[in-house]
Amino acid sequence: MRLTIIAILVSLTIISCSTGGDGGDPYEATPSPLVIPQLFQDKLIDPVIPADNPQTVEGIALGRKLFFDPILSGDGTQSCSTCHNPENAFTDPRQFSVGIDGSIGTRNSMPIFNVAWNFNELFFWDGRATSVEDQAFGPVVNPVEMKNTWPNAVASLQADSEYPDLFLAAFGTSTIDSTMVTKAIAQFERTLISANSKFDKYTRGEVELTPSELNGLNVFLDEGRGDCFHCHGNPNSPLWTDNIFHNNGLDASFTDRGRGMVTGDPREFGQFKSPSLRNLAYTAPYMHDGRFATLEEVINHYSEGLVYSETIDPLMKTVSAGGVHLTEQDKADLKAFLLSLSDPSFISNPDFQDPN
Amino acid sequence: MKKIALFAMIAMVAMSCNNDDDNSSTPVNVDFLFTHNWDGSAIENSDFEVIQYTNAHGEELSLSKLVYLISDITFTNANGDVYDAGDYNLVNVREETNLMFTPNIQVPPGDYTVSFTFGFDDEDNIDGVYQDLNSADGGWNVPMMLGGGYHYMRMEGKFIDNTAAEVGYAYHAIRAADASTTPITLQDTSFEVNLGTVTIANNTEIEVKMNVAEWYDNPHEWDLNILHTVLMPNFDAQVMMSENGATVFSKGAVTQN
Numbered sequence: 001m002r003l004t005i006i007a008i009l010v011s012l013t014i015i016s017c018s019t020g021g022d023g024g025d026p027y028e029a030t031p032s033p034l035v036i037p038q039l040f041q042d043k044l045i046d047p048v049i050p051a052d053n054p055q056t057v058e059g060i061a062l063g064r065k066l067f068f069d070p071i072l073s074g075d076g077t078q079s080c081s082t083c084h085n086p087e088n089a090f091t092d093p094r095q096f097s098v099g100i101d102g103s104i105g106t107r108n109s110m111p112i113f114n115v116a117w118n119f120n121e122l123f124f125w126d127g128r129a130t131s132v133e134d135q136a137f138g139p140v141v142n143p144v145e146m147k148n149t150w151p152n153a154v155a156s157l158q159a160d161s162e163y164p165d166l167f168l169a170a171f172g173t174s175t176i177d178s179t180m181v182t183k184a185i186a187q188f189e190r191t192l193i194s195a196n197s198k199f200d201k202y203t204r205g206e207v208e209l210t211p212s213e214l215n216g217l218n219v220f221l222d223e224g225r226g227d228c229f230h231c232h233g234n235p236n237s238p239l240w241t242d243n244i245f246h247n248n249g250l251d252a253s254f255t256d257r258g259r260g261m262v263t264g265d266p267r268e269f270g271q272f273k274s275p276s277l278r279n280l281a282y283t284a285p286y287m288h289d290g291r292f293a294t295l296e297e298v299i300n301h302y303s304e305g306l307v308y309s310e311t312i313d314p315l316m317k318t319v320s321a322g323g324v325h326l327t328e329q330d331k332a333d334l335k336a337f338l339l340s341l342s343d344p345s346f347i348s349n350p351d352f353q354d355p356n
Numbered sequence: 357m358k359k360i361a362l363f364a365m366i367a368m369v370a371m372s373c374n375n376d377d378d379n380s381s382t383p384v385n386v387d388f389l390f391t392h393n394w395d396g397s398a399i400e401n402s403d404f405e406v407i408q409y410t411n412a413h414g415e416e417l418s419l420s421k422l423v424y425l426i427s428d429i430t431f432t433n434a435n436g437d438v439y440d441a442g443d444y445n446l447v448n449v450r451e452e453t454n455l456m457f458t459p460n461i462q463v464p465p466g467d468y469t470v471s472f473t474f475g476f477d478d479e480d481n482i483d484g485v486y487q488d489l490n491s492a493d494g495g496w497n498v499p500m501m502l503g504g505g506y507h508y509m510r511m512e513g514k515f516i517d518n519t520a521a522e523v524g525y526a527y528h529a530i531r532a533a534d535a536s537t538t539p540i541t542l543q544d545t546s547f548e549v550n551l552g553t554v555t556i557a558n559n560t561e562i563e564v565k566m567n568v569a570e571w572y573d574n575p576h577e578w579d580l581n582i583l584h585t586v587l588m589p590n591f592d593a594q595v596m597m598s599e600n601g602a603t604v605f606s607k608g609a610v611t612q613n
Contacts, residue, residue, distance in 0.1 A: 043484065045491045119491055221499035223526075224586040230510075230526075234495045236484035242494020267405040274494070311405075314420055314512040314524030317585055 027172025029056035034116060037195035039203060039238055047116030047190070053133060053183045055190060058170040061355075063188030066181060068354040071160065072153050073146035075100050080139065080185065083109045086352050089279035090192060095290035103144035106256060108290030111283045113194040113346060114276065118243045125272045125288040127245060128262045132186035137178065150178040157181070194278050194346040195238070202340070203235060209340060216337025219330045226302070226326070226334055230315050231274045240278050240341055245271035246313045249306035250287065258288065260311075270311050281342035295338060299331050383462030387561040388429065390447050390455050391608060392422065395569045404450045407514060407522070412573035415580045417515035417525070422449040422568070423493060424509035424529075426549075427476050429459045431468040431556065439463040444476070446492055463556055470554045470562065474601055475508030475546035481531055502533040502588055503542045511571065515580045525584035527571065529601075532594035541591070545598035551607040563608030570604040571597065 032055045034047055049055060066072065070079045083097040084090040090112035096105045107125050115123070115132050122130065129135035139145045140153055157163040157176045164174035171180050201207045209217070219226040221234060233240040245259040247270040254260075260269035272288040286292040292301065304322040306312075317324050326334070346352075392399040394409050399419070407418040427444035441461035447454050475481070483504030489496040498505050508529040517523045534541040554562055572578040576596040587593045 043487060043490045045487050117491075218501060221501055223528075223588045227586075229495070229497075229499060231494055234497050234499060236497040237490045237495025239494075244494060308522075312524070314514055314526055316524060319524070320521060 029058040029170055029172075031055070032057045032060055034190060034193070037193060037200075039195055039200055040117065040193075043236055043238055044117060045119070048119060048121060049116060049190065050131065050133070053186060055187050056170060058166070059184050059187040060191055062166045062170045063184035063186065064351075064355055065166065066185050067188055068356050071156050072140050072148060072181075073100050074148040074152070076156075078146055080136075081354065083139075083145070084112055086349075086354075087282065087347055089113060089194070089282040089347055091283050093284065095285050097145065099142070099144040100147050103147075105144050107288050108285060110275065111279060112189055113192045113278065114239055115192070116190040117239050120243055122243065122245075122273070126259050126262045127273060132189055133179075133182045136182035136185040136189075140178075154178055154181070192346075192352060194343045196345045197278060197343040198340040199235075199337075200238070200343070203238070210336065212333045212336040213340050214337075215330070216333035216335065216340075219326065219334045220337055225324060225330060227315065227317065227324075228277075228302075228334075231313075232277050239276060241274045241276040243273060245273050246315075247271045247309060247311045248302075249308070249312050249316045249319060250291070250301070252307050252309050254309070256289065267311060270309055277338055278341045279343055279346065280338050282347055295335050296331070299326070299334055303331060381464055383464050384556065384558050384560070385458050385462055386431070386556055387559075388445075388457045388459070389561055389563045389608075390426075390445075390457070390566065391563055392449050392566045392568060395567060399449060399568065401450055401452060405513075407516065409569070411569065411580065412577045413579045415515045415517070417580065418513040419450070419511065419568070420514065421510055421512040423447065424511075424566075425475055425489075425496070425506065426457075427473045427480055427546075429457075429470070429472040431461075431463045431470055433466055433468050439468075442480075444480070444486075446489065446496065448493075465555075465557045467553055467555050470551040470607075472549050472551075472564075473546050474549055474605070475529065475531075476506055477546045478531070478542075478544045481505035481544075481546070498530045498533075498588070501535055503531055503540055505531055508546060511568070515584065517584075518581050523584060525580055526587065527584075527597070528588050529597045530588055530594060532591045532598070533589065534591040535589060543591070543595065545594050547598050547601055549605040551605075554607070554610055555612075557612045559613045561609075561611045561613065563610070565606045565608040566604055567606070568604075571600050574600060574603045576600050 034049070034055055036047065067080045070076050072079065078100050083092040085092065092109035095108060097109050098104055110125060123132065123135040129138060140148050141150060154176050163176065167176050167180055168174040170184055198207060202209050220228045231242050231244070231246055233242065245268060251270065254270040257269045259271040260266060280295060284293060286295070286298050292298045302323055303326040306316050306319045306323045308319045312319060404419050407416050409418070410416050423446065425444060425446050428440055428442060431439040439461055441459035443460050445454050445457040483500065484490060484497065486506070489506055496506050498507060511527040512525065514522050514524050529545070532543040532545045551562065551564065576599060578600070583593050
C-alpha cells in the first residue's frame, strides 16, 4: 500500500515537472523568431505565435514553397498565391476568385499581412477560422476554390521528390499530414509583415506628410467627419483595423449573412470583419464582396451611401441621409491619407515572392 | 526511510494545495467583480441589441457595446495608509471579459475605504503608452486632436428618436477637450468612485455594480435626440457625463469565501 502511494506521488511529481516530451529527443528545427517592427514593438502587444507551431527557418521556407505551389489543388493548377498575389498585398484583383473548375466565389479574397497581430484570432470575412493554421485548411478542400481532398493533397506531397525531405527538416518527420502543411503555411504567412508605409515613416519621423494627407488624417480621426478610427485604428494602433465584425450599411437586406452565418446569431447578420486599411493601393476591389472598384466609391459609400438595416453599426452616422456628406476636399484628402498607409516595400519584398 | 520520504512528499503536496497562509496579518489579494444592470435588471450578453430600456428623458434604447476602463483601485485604512496597485482594467460587458479583476497588490486584512478611478486621471492618461490598450478594440486611444490619451468608456446602441426613427448613438466618455481654443483646453473628467468601507480578509470579493440608467440621469437628464453622436469633441457633454457618473457605481455584495 505504501509503495503504491509513493509510486503515485512520484508519478504525480514527475508529471508535474515534465516538459511534455514523448520520451525521445524532440526534433527542433532552427528557430526563426518574427522580426517585429519597432513601431509594433512600441505600440502593440506581442504577436500571436502558437506554442505548438513556433517559427523556424525550415518551416517558413517550406510554407513559402507550399504557398506558391499548385500541388495542393485538385488538378495541380492553383496555388494559394493564385488568389493571394504578392503584387496585390496577397489578395486577388478580381472581385471574386475563380476556382480550378471555373466556379466563382461569393466574396473578395482577403489580403494577407500582419496576421500574427490579429489578437482575437478570427480569420476570413466572417471569422469562421480560429487561427492562421485553421484558415489554411479551408481553401484546399473548398469546392469553389482548390477543390481537392486533404488525403489527395498529402499523397501528392508525399510522392514528390522534394517535399518529404523538406517536412523532415521542418518537423522531424517525412511522413506528411495536413496539420503540418497548414502549420508550415501559417509560419510563412506570419512573416508577411507590413509596417513600412509612408505613414509609418512619418510616425518614425523620417518623412513629412503633405497638407492633403494631414487633413485626410484629421478627417479620419474626426468623429464629426470620417470617424474611421473607431473601427480602423489610429496612429497608436497601427494595424489599421479592429479585426471586429460590423455591418457598415451596405444593404437593406442580406444575401450573405456574414458573421451571423457562422454564429447563427441574428444580431450578427450582415456583419463582416473590418479589413486593415494598409496597402489599399494594391487591394482593390473593396468590401467583402468587392463591390467597389475604387477608393472614391468606398468613401462615397460612407459619406452618402449608407443604407439602414436592423444590424447596422451605431457608428454609421446620419443613415437617413446616407451619411455625413463629406466635402469633396475632405474626400480627396481622406483618400490621400489612406494611400499613405500603403507599403511598396511589402509587395516587393523578395522574401515574399515565389521561390519555386 | 520510506516513511520519511512518504511523509515529506505528502507534506509537500499538502503545502502546495494549501490556501494562503491563515495568519491574519498576511497581506492578501482582493478580487473585484463588475456587474451591470439597468435600474436593477441585470444586463447579460443576450440583452444587447434589444431596444428594451427607457432612459430618464423617455427615449427607448438598446445597448450594442459597453466597454469601460477603471484604474487605481485604492485601499485606505483608518491610519491613512494607502495601498494602490496603480493598474487598470478594461471591462467588456457584452463580451464578458475582465468582469473579474484582481489588482496587483496585496493588503493586510482589515477595514478599508475602497475606491477607484473611472477612466484614467491625467497622471495616467498618457498618450499611446499602454500597449494592451492600443491593441484593444481597434485601439482604445483618443486622437491627438482631442488631446490624446484613452477612452474612458464606449457605450453604443440605438434609440428611438423623436420622429420614431431608429438611430445609432455613441456615448463615448473621454477627457473633456475643447479644440477650438489655442492651445486646446483639456479638463480631467475621470472621477473617483468611493465604494465605502469594506472589511478585507482572506479571499475577499467585492462586487462593483454599474447602473447603466444613471448615465442618462442625475444630475443631467440626457436627451439622446440632442446628444447621441459626436460627443467626444463636445466639451460640455463630457463634463455632463462625468457628473452623471457620480451615481452610476455602487458597492454590491462583499463575500469572504
